[in-house]
Amino acid sequence: MTEHHTAVVIGAGQAGLSMSWHLTQRGVDHVVLERDTVAHEWIDGRWDNFTLVTPNWQCVLPGYAYDGDDPDGFMTRDLVYDFVRRYADSFDAPVREHVAVDSLRQRLGGGYHLETSAGAMTADQVVVAVGGYHLPSIPRLAERISPEVAQIHSSEYRNGAALPDGSVLVVGTGQSGAQIAEDLHLEGRQVHLVAGSAPRVARFYRGRDCVAWLQDMGVYDVSIADHAGGLAKRESTNHYVTGRDGGRDIDLRAFALEGMRLYGRLTDVDATGILRIAPTLEQSLDAADAVADGIKNDIDAYIDAAGIDAPTEPRYTPVWRPDVEPTELNLAAAGITSVVWAVGFRRDYRWVKVGVFDGEGHPAHVRGVTGAEGLCFLGLPWQNTWGSGRFAAVARDAEYLAEHLASISSREPAGV
Known part of the structure; x- marks a missing residue:
């Protein structure tokens, strides 16, 4: 039966x-x-x-x-x-x-x-x-990358030591991509990071974790039926930030100052294995910063309306901007021996x-x-x-x- x-x-x-x-x-x-x-x-x-x-x-x-x-x-x-x-x-x-x-x-x-x-x-x-x-998502253009370059999805990444010696390309700056890039950077690896359209948020602001402010503001209780973004929010990318070592911002601009190489959106891989890059890096960085700044504006407004005594702090000032945006990346010339695809799931x-x-x-x-x-x-x-x-x-x-x-x-x- x-x-x-x-x-x-x-x-x-x-x-x-x-x-x-x-x-x-x-x-x-x-x-x-x-x-x-x-x-x-x-x-x-x-x-x-x-x-x-x-x-x-x-x-x-x-x-x-x-x-x-x-x-x-x-x-x-x-x-x-x-x-x-x-x-x-x-x-x-x-x-x-x-x-x-x-x-x-x-x-x-x-x-x-x-x-x-x-x-x-x-x-x-x-x-x-x-x-x-x-299902881990890896674009078909990855098939045109040399088989000598190891390729994994972000869900398979464990640590830098498990990757071949050499520089690492991370594709994607959602939560996983940004944090994996930081993880490799802190391990001393030369990281090349292809930035996407993910927004960012500050870890702390005006004396508290931003999550605590947003919780008090009722942001996590707004239903999708009432949200200005509507059903499209279900396809939105979460903000990048980290809880590592007690929590901190992830600032891609600061990483660039420390030697990480940043790029705009990956558009293609040509027949010779050269990656073609759109000049969208500065636009992506500015957009991510604008979202973080907008969240701070909302927190400020909440603090003022509620009459909360909270410390003030200066707003973020971009610490780096690209002088020239690369439009291609030669993996072999850059010494890149592995790629981590952090572009989501299906x-x-x-x-x-x-x-x-x-x-x-x-x-x-x-x-x-x-x-x-x-x-x-x-x-x-x-x-x-x-x-x-x-x-x-x-x-x-x-x-x-x-x-x-x-x-x-x-x-x-x-x-x-």
Whole structure:
């Protein structure tokens, strides 16, 4: 007989476990399926010196919160991994590790059928909690780079010592790219960095972490329905900053003064392996600084309106500008022996055989609820608010879905 559960949660990261906690509290029969191990992405997909970029006090999961001695600090990779695993243990989450879901389909008459590596299973309700970052993205132009140059995705990077001797090219300045470039720079490697369009934010301003100011201002509570950016925010890039060594700004201009080579957007690799670069570096740096300055303006306005006594500090002044923007990069001539591609991920929901996706393959949902009754998503970037895809608000999103699923279960059958 096919195994059946009221609910199946797919994914045992912080999102799936948060969902499991709420289902457990409601006494809902459920199981959490994890293709690998609990919280494995925190170890398998992060570099050795990784830290959170949000303070530890923001790590609040349902029924569980950071209780260490450094609430204003930033947990390292290993500490985050331990935090999530201890959370699973705290309520004996019904996780089955090493069970991959190969396909998810609707059943005639209602509910869902799952084909898994451990056999078939059915459920009345399913919550897909596998996040929004699945397949490492590396552009096809990388295939024209000499095979003598090692190429890895940022999710594979661990430390500089694991790369061949020589200079390193990092492509992308989102959170991972900027922090990996810093990591290599601090290890003494010659870094060449292709800057993208990611914004930046100051770590501290007027006596506090900027995250603390933004939290008090309610920025993390603004729903995507009310946000001026609308649904496009779901595709936006997060600001680069770091929690390393207690937290600090990441200033690419300062890195340039210290010897890091910066470039504009990569546009092509020609037949001889020469990288073609668009002259967008200064524009990218100025745009990132403008975002950081705008956040400071918002904080200033909040402080003034609330009458808060906070120290003042001078505004950032650019410490470096490119004299000339390079339009090409010869990897061999520059001594570059490895490339780290930090250009993001692609979503992969091909195994979800239910018609709930938009034209680009993204789940079509409102706060995680899809048009297919009983099928929800959790842990997506900007699922409802800025904090949805991370620790800040996943608890709130999970509670909302638990209430929604409970409302479905409580309906009387048609005709009764």
